[in-house]
Amino acid sequence: MNLKTAKLADVAKAAGVSTSLVSLVLSGKGSNRCSEETEARIKAAALELGYRANRLARSLKEQQTRTIGLLSIEVATSPYAGELLMAAQRSARSHDYDLFFVEVENNAKSIGEALELMAEHQVVGVLIAAFFHHEIELPERLPSNLVFANCFGSRGDYPTYVPAETASFMQSLKMLGISGHQNVAVIMEELPWPAAVARTETFKQAAQQFEWVDSARRMHFYADVNSNQGYEAAMKIMLEDPSVTAIACYNDRVAMGVYQALNELRISIPSQVSVVAFDDLELISGGLRPGLTTVRLPHYQMGREAVERLIRICEERDEETQKLVEIRGELVVRDSVSVPRPATESPFEASFSAPLQEKEEK
Amino acid sequence: MNLKTAKLADVAKAAGVSTSLVSLVLSGKGSNRCSEETEARIKAAALELGYRANRLARSLKEQQTRTIGLLSIEVATSPYAGELLMAAQRSARSHDYDLFFVEVENNAKSIGEALELMAEHQVVGVLIAAFFHHEIELPERLPSNLVFANCFGSRGDYPTYVPAETASFMQSLKMLGISGHQNVAVIMEELPWPAAVARTETFKQAAQQFEWVDSARRMHFYADVNSNQGYEAAMKIMLEDPSVTAIACYNDRVAMGVYQALNELRISIPSQVSVVAFDDLELISGGLRPGLTTVRLPHYQMGREAVERLIRICEERDEETQKLVEIRGELVVRDSVSVPRPATESPFEASFSAPLQEKEEK
DNA sequence: TCACATCAATCAAACGTTTGACCAGCTAAA
DNA sequence: TTTAGCTGGTCAAACGTTTGATTGATGTGA
Structure with missing residues (x-):
């Protein structure tokens, strides 16, 4: 070697x-x-x-490689970026394809350069992946074999694999609905990301479907809600509107703030207030107590299916006509949802002494 | 194109x-x-x-590529895996090198196959990176241009970039020491990962240096502490040993459990108990309230420096003789440390009403 | 006028592989 | 005896690029 x-x-x-x-x-x-x-x-x-x-020689002679380019947009901004990447890599390997990896910022110039570089390396196709669902600014020249995962292009009509925002979030909300909650607040991102727009719309649908009370008034928007505003939001909600029995969160990070607020307010989850969210970042959803009921973003599936589609396209055996494929995330049920407390009961009654006593007994 | x-x-x-x-x-x-x-x-x-x-043709003719292989071990097991990857990619690109990416499980066979694959692609060197600091089982045949990042090989003597576990964790502990804490408990991983072994030793050193009380008794070990045992550990510590004024955590995830326990126990951070940790997963350390003072794992630096060393080696202009390079993580000071409460004061006095009243005022 | 440099450009070989065309020797059927 | 087919191989061209050697002009100094 x-x-x-x-x-x-x-x-x-x-x-x-x-x-x-x-x-x-x-x-x-x-x-x-x-x-x-x-x-x-x-x-x-x-x-x-x-x-x-020597694959260089072989590919030169055979006039084609078995390498696909993975163009990743700002990978580091998100944890669990790895999962899409891993799925892409494994799917590619399982079809005997290799991965040429480039990571760039989200602007047409950088992306264009990366695509040219990939072309020089004679990749047979390109997967453009982002680590949160948004639009990608594309350059003029684009390869013909191109697929998007967890993002979509500003031009062209290429196969695109994104989370089914509506259907997925609806699973969380349905969980609240069928549990009997009527007074549901939602903490939503205000910036017009696709995820925010879709999840807001989903909340409206759920509110209508389950006849939630005062739902319009109970939608709370924050710009850049990821920067720790779940706490303030939940404080505001519970103090101004104590009849709320459940809070739906834009994502796990928001839920983390909500948990802390409810903890401080001595409101127990889920007996006094239920919480659901979106993303399933295990670090949060599995680390919170009680475990957070949330919808898992289908990073793995998007990576796998996008690569497999891309390979089919490269091998000219793609029979699918559908360009936009929405993948539904799985509802991960943990312990943050229960039936709503009785309507007459204040949320500020969760006894904190209970767990303390339990421990003191031994 | x-x-x-x-x-x-x-x-x-x-x-x-x-x-x-x-x-x-x-x-x-x-x-x-x-x-x-x-x-x-x-x-x-x-x-x-x-x-x-056509880079294939060029490289064939020139008898060398400008591609380096990035062999990533189990990327998905950790969030923030992306940071090392991104650093590696950017450093490579800035020197006009490209990245061939393969992700495999940590066993000699898989790694061997990946290395052979990279050899077929005529990579000039290989970076083996893992996403938590551990030993990698290596196969028989190894490329001569090989560097490790955030892990180390079972054989051979290759340049290796790892976190300076001791020096880094010591920064956290020193923060407690110079703040005047004497009653410090630590929640540590029991499995003999390099990080756990080193951090345990570091705690012992700090305890000796700052003359911490009862430090031997105050080391709490849990096997696989990542699986949410911070909560139980902190409960146990505070209930059995209430004179503790600070808790040092193996990592942020543990600290997250500690926060929840202290919250439930109505012990306020940092006025009653200070908390420090290790990793700086922003999702946790920035999401907790108060912000967690912790040491940042130097993922970015390891990725960058390992790649730059590898490139120097490939270009035969590596003048460094040192094989093991330990990179110190930066202490990220947030709000989880204060001076210890008076020795006579019970930790169970943190008033919860304060923030509640604040909010109710408006 | 000759030797020699310089300029502007071409030639041809080589990198390691793949593969259709070819070939020599043998056997078996026509 | 010819023909055809099989067995067990070899030949040579080609993929797209790089680069040392070469070349034919033109200019220049002795």
């Missing part, structure tokens, strides 16, 4: 045959073109010398 | 010159080998046709 690895000619010399035959035998295309004895000799020589084909 | 891009011969024909000259001009090596007029004509033709060099 060091510096120079053996080449076809070395194996051929060692086995006393031509390079052609070695190539044929090693690629399996030369069945019945040589004797078993020679075949064995060639294979032994290849093994002995640790021969590995 | 579609399917077939123009090649040297096309540009040559368009400009009415030989391919040699086009190559020379476009690579800048042909200064004063042709007239300015011809040079302009060639460049115009190249632009017109959207010519992009």
Whole structure:
């Protein structure tokens, strides 16, 4: 493996045959073109010398690679970015494709340069992936074999795999609805990300469907809600509107703030107030107590399906006509939802002494 | 950019010159080998046709690529995996290198296959990166240009960039020490990960240095402490040993459980009990209230420095002799540490009504 | 006028692989 | 005896690029 690895000619010399035959035998295309004895000799020589084909030469000759470009937009801004990436990598490998990875910022110029670079490397197709669902500014020239995952292009009509925001969030909300909640508040992102727009709309639908009380008044918007505004929002909600029995959160991060507010207010989850969210960042949703009932963003599925579609396209056996594929996230039920407390009961009654006593007993 | 891009011969024909000259001009090596007029004509033709060099052919001819292999071990198990990856990618690009990405499980066989694959792609060097600090099982054959980031190999003596566990964690502990804390408990991982072993030792050193009381008794070990045991640990600590004024946590995730326990126990942070941790997962450390004072794992620096070292090695201009490089994480001071409460004061006095009243005033 | 430099450009080989065309020797059917 | 087919291989061209060697002008100094 060091510096120079053996080449076809070395194996051929060692086995006393031509390079052609070695190539044929090693690629399996030369069945019945040589004797078993020679075949064995060639294979032994290849093994002995640790021969590995030079993919550069092979691809040059064959006029195509088995490499796909993964163009990742601002990977680091999100935790769990890895999951889409991992899914893409594994799917590619399982089809014997390799991954050429470039990460850039979300602007047409950087993306254009990255695409040119990939073209130079003769990738057969490109997957553009982002780590939160948004629009990507595309340059003029685009490869024909292009698929989007967790984002969508500003131009063109390419296969696009995104989370089914509406259907997914609806699962969370339905959980509240069928549990009997009527007084549901929602803490939503105000900036017009696709996720925010869709989830807001979903809340309206759910409110109508389940006949939630005062739902219009109970929608609370914050710009850049990720920056810790869940706490303030929940404080405001519970203090100004104590009849609320459930809070739906834009995402897990918001829910984390909500938990802290409810904790401080001595409102117990879920017996006094139920909480649902979106994302399922295990670090949060599994780390909170009680565990957060939330919808898992389908990062893995988006990565896998986008790559498989891309490969089908590259191999010209894509029969799907649908461009936009929305993937529904799975509802992960933990312990943050229960039936609503009786309508007459104040939320400010959650006894805190209970867990304390439990512990003190022993 | 579609399917077939123009090649040297096309540009040559368009400009009415030989391919040699086009190559020379476009690579800048042909200064004063042709007239300015011809040079302009060639460049115009190249632009017109959207010519992009075929890197396969170039690398084959030049007998070397500018591609480095990034072998990532189990990327998805950690959030913020992206940061190391991003750092590696950006550093590589800034030196005009590209990244060939493979992600595998931590076993010698998978890693061996990935390395062979990279060798086939003629990478000039390999960076093996993991997303938590541990040992990597290596196969027999290893490339000569190999560097480790956030992990280390079971064999061989390769440049290795890891977090300075001791020096970093000591920053957190020193923060407690110089604030005057004497009764410090620690919640530590029991499994013998390098991080756990080193951080345990660091705690012992700090305890000795600052003359912490009963420190041996105040070390609490949990196997797989990431699975939410911070809560139970903190409960146990505060109920059995209420004189504790500060809790040092193995990592942010543990601190998250500690916060929840202290919240339930009505112990306020930091006025009654201070908390420090390790990792600085912004999702947690920035999302908790009050913000968690913790040490940032130097993912970005490890990625960057490892790649730059690797490139120096590949270009045979590496003058460093040191193999193991420990990178110190930065202490991120937020609001979870204060001076210890008076020795006579019980921790169970944090008034919860205060923030409630504040809010009710308006 | 000759030798020699310089300029502007071309030639041709090579990188490692793949693969259709070819070939020599043998057997079996026509 | 010819023909055809099989067995067990080899030959040589090609993929797109780079680059040392070469070349044919033109200019220049002795």
